[in-house]
Amino acid sequence: MGKGIWIVAEPRDSKLPRVALEMAGEARRLSGGEEVGAVLIGHNLESSVAELEKYGVQKIFLYDHADLTNYNLEIYSNLLSELVLKESPAALMMAATTHGRELAPAVAMKVKSGLASDCIAFPAENAGSLQCIRPAYSGKVRITMEYTGDGGPKMATVRPNQLAMGEAVEGNKAAIVKMEFQKPANVRALLQETKKPESGEMVELTEATIIVSGGRGLKEAANFSLCESLAKALGGAVGASRMAVDAGWREHKYQVGQTGKVVTPDIYIACGISGAIQHQVGMSQSKCIIAINKDKEANIFKIADYGIVGDIFEVIPVLAEECKKMRSGVCA
Amino acid sequence: MNIIACIKQVPDTETVIKIDSTGRDIETQGIKYVVNPYDEFAVEEAVRIKEKNAGSTVTVISIGPARVKDALKTCLAMGADKALHLCDDAFLNGDAHLVANVLASAIRTLPHDLILVGKQAIDDDSAQVGSALASLLDLPFVSVINRLEITAESKKARVQRDIEGGVEVIESSLPAVFSCQKGLNEPRYPSLKDIMMAKKKEIKEMKASDLSLDAASLQGLSRTRVVKMEYPPKRKEGIKLEGDVNEVVQKLLHLLREEAKIL
Numbered sequence: 001m002g003k004g005i006w007i008v009a010e011p012r013d014s015k016l017p018r019v020a021l022e023m024a025g026e027a028r029r030l031s032g033g034e035e036v037g038a039v040l041i042g043h044n045l046e047s048s049v050a051e052l053e054k055y056g057v058q059k060i061f062l063y064d065h066a067d068l069t070n071y072n073l074e075i076y077s078n079l080l081s082e083l084v085l086k087e088s089p090a091a092l093m094m095a096a097t098t099h100g101r102e103l104a105p106a107v108a109m110k111v112k113s114g115l116a117s118d119c120i121a122f123p124a125e126n127a128g129s130l131q132c133i134r135p136a137y138s139g140k141v142r143i144t145m146e147y148t149g150d151g152g153p154k155m156a157t158v159r160p161n162q163l164a165m166g167e168a169v170e171g172n173k174a175a176i177v178k179m180e181f182q183k184p185a186n187v188r189a190l191l192q193e194t195k196k197p198e199s200g201e202m203v204e205l206t207e208a209t210i211i212v213s214g215g216r217g218l219k220e221a222a223n224f225s226l227c228e229s230l231a232k233a234l235g236g237a238v239g240a241s242r243m244a245v246d247a248g249w250r251e252h253k254y255q256v257g258q259t260g261k262v263v264t265p266d267i268y269i270a271c272g273i274s275g276a277i278q279h280q281v282g283m284s285q286s287k288c289i290i291a292i293n294k295d296k297e298a299n300i301f302k303i304a305d306y307g308i309v310g311d312i313f314e315v316i317p318v319l320a321e322e323c324k325k326m327r328s329g330v331c332a
Numbered sequence: 333m334n335i336i337a338c339i340k341q342v343p344d345t346e347t348v349i350k351i352d353s354t355g356r357d358i359e360t361q362g363i364k365y366v367v368n369p370y371d372e373f374a375v376e377e378a379v380r381i382k383e384k385n386a387g388s389t390v391t392v393i394s395i396g397p398a399r400v401k402d403a404l405k406t407c408l409a410m411g412a413d414k415a416l417h418l419c420d421d422a423f424l425n426g427d428a429h430l431v432a433n434v435l436a437s438a439i440r441t442l443p444h445d446l447i448l449v450g451k452q453a454i455d456d457d458s459a460q461v462g463s464a465l466a467s468l469l470d471l472p473f474v475s476v477i478n479r480l481e482i483t484a485e486s487k488k489a490r491v492q493r494d495i496e497g498g499v500e501v502i503e504s505s506l507p508a509v510f511s512c513q514k515g516l517n518e519p520r521y522p523s524l525k526d527i528m529m530a531k532k533k534e535i536k537e538m539k540a541s542d543l544s545l546d547a548a549s550l551q552g553l554s555r556t557r558v559v560k561m562e563y564p565p566k567r568k569e570g571i572k573l574e575g576d577v578n579e580v581v582q583k584l585l586h587l588l589r590e591e592a593k594i595l
Binding site: 305 | 347455557571581
């Protein structure tokens with residue numbers, strides 16, 4: 001069995017997402033004094049290297065190449081599995097992002113590792129006896145998983161916003177291992193284009209710390225401007241219930257719930273959402289839930305920390321105005 | 333085009349999930365089973381591609397106990413031509429390693445230009461099998477696609493998907509494996525006629541021995557195990573504010589600052 005615990009950090013636009021530092025912190029806690037390593041693949045990675053170093057990573061395997069600017073499953077999974085087979089770490093964590101959730105099973109197959117998806121906690125004290133807690137049945141239960149067999153490292157993908165942010169380790173220096181890379185011929189699936197949202201579009205839902213979601217109570221697409229104004233006042237993202245998405249008021253990528261995204265922000269504000277079980281499974285792990293709904297019997301109030309029984313068309317503008325004042329430093 | 337859709341039968345989304353006496357699995361009594369919603373997108377897309385490309389065949393494959401035949405019948409009624417039921421106790425209760433290996437063994441025996449799966453099953457929510465299967469078959473893979481264009485002549489596919497902070501457009505050679513996300517299509521409801529017609533279609537059964545797999549060693553393929561299953565901590569009902577809008581908003585902000593300390 002291998003040694004040390006590694007994370008795979010996926011920089012986006014040459015910046016590390018917060019979940020990479022959450023994983024770095026958890027890896028340090030679980031390392032039991034063994035080495036905390038990171039694999040960094042991309043291009044122009046200087047600031048990412050510095051960040052990982054700051055958060056206590058001791059060894060960084062660096063694949064920095066212009067041809068690695070964009071994620072590619074075939075290329076990344078080959079690089080990672082070759083490296084893992086050679087270095088054999090005890091455990092390997094990746095972010096449960098779109099790319100991470102696609103990449104991890106491919107690597108797990110190649111190195112014959114057990115893989116736990118979308119983990120939210122690691123109760124064990126060290127990497128050798130790693131156990132993972134992950135939600136299943138849309139979050140209706142939680143499963144504790146352990147690893148069997150004597151294959152590759154214990155692997156897990158980690159859901160963003162679940163682990164405590166790592167702490168900076170002053171004066172930490174990481175050993176940088178610069179890895180060779182040659183662009184392989186015959187890559188069969190290739191990225192043609194990444195369409196970025198127009199400027200001004202709000203934060204990605206799964207990474208947002210504040211989400212304002214709208215549902216049936218908004219009555220029509222145009223009224224989502226209410227949620228947008230409140231989200232803007234709070235610096236948050238806008239989500240939607242399935243009903244609002246099915247009605248065509250909002251694109252599917254904004255849907256929170258069973259057939260949409262699972263979000264875990266610090267503050268989730270449900271506006272005119274009744275709180276069907278399928279919606280709850282997507283947001284019930286938020287740290288603080290606020291519900292605004294006309295119907296005081298609405299299910300959403302059963303899981304909300306704070307509820308306002310009232311008309312969203314009256315409540316949201318007042319709340320948005322007060323939040324705006326607060327953020328601009330004027331005391332309410 | 334030979335199109336394969338892999339499906340799983342799962343408890344309906346409305347199911348109240350109860351943990352059984354072993355504390356490692358769920359109580360299955362009284363559960364209503366359905367085709368995994370994301371797998372319906374895969375089947376629907378497969379059938380639509382067949383309808384556009386004369387001479388194509390859609391085969392649905394599923395692993396599971398006898399009840400899985402109902403799910404396969406639904407897919408046949410949606411327009412799939414053939415169904416393959418991988419039915420052996422040795423296939424059950426395994427992780428993605430086992431499932432992907434069994435599926436790969438079956439798919440290797442079939443002609444395949446395109447393999448579609450759901451982006452994840454809504455029971456274990458692991459979202460591993462598509463990528464794992466592609467890896468075992470050494471085929472390209474793209475997850476969570478919400479748009480798919482096939483050029484059958486040139487054996488190419490152009491797919492689109494949402495990622496964090498953007499939309500990716502990817503071109504892949506075929507054969508390939510894609511996992512399907514909501515938004516790809518609107519799955520059809522089979523008509524009574526479709527359902528009646530489907531009864532004439534064959535559901536082929538295959539066991540471990542039919543796939544040249546050694547039943548005894550299959551369980552050893554799994555590399556993870558459930559230690560325990562628990563309910564998530566219950567949220568308590570909080571404070572409900574009613575009355576004058578300005579007053580309740582002020583009260584809420586006060587509570588968020590002083591009690592929750594999050595503003």
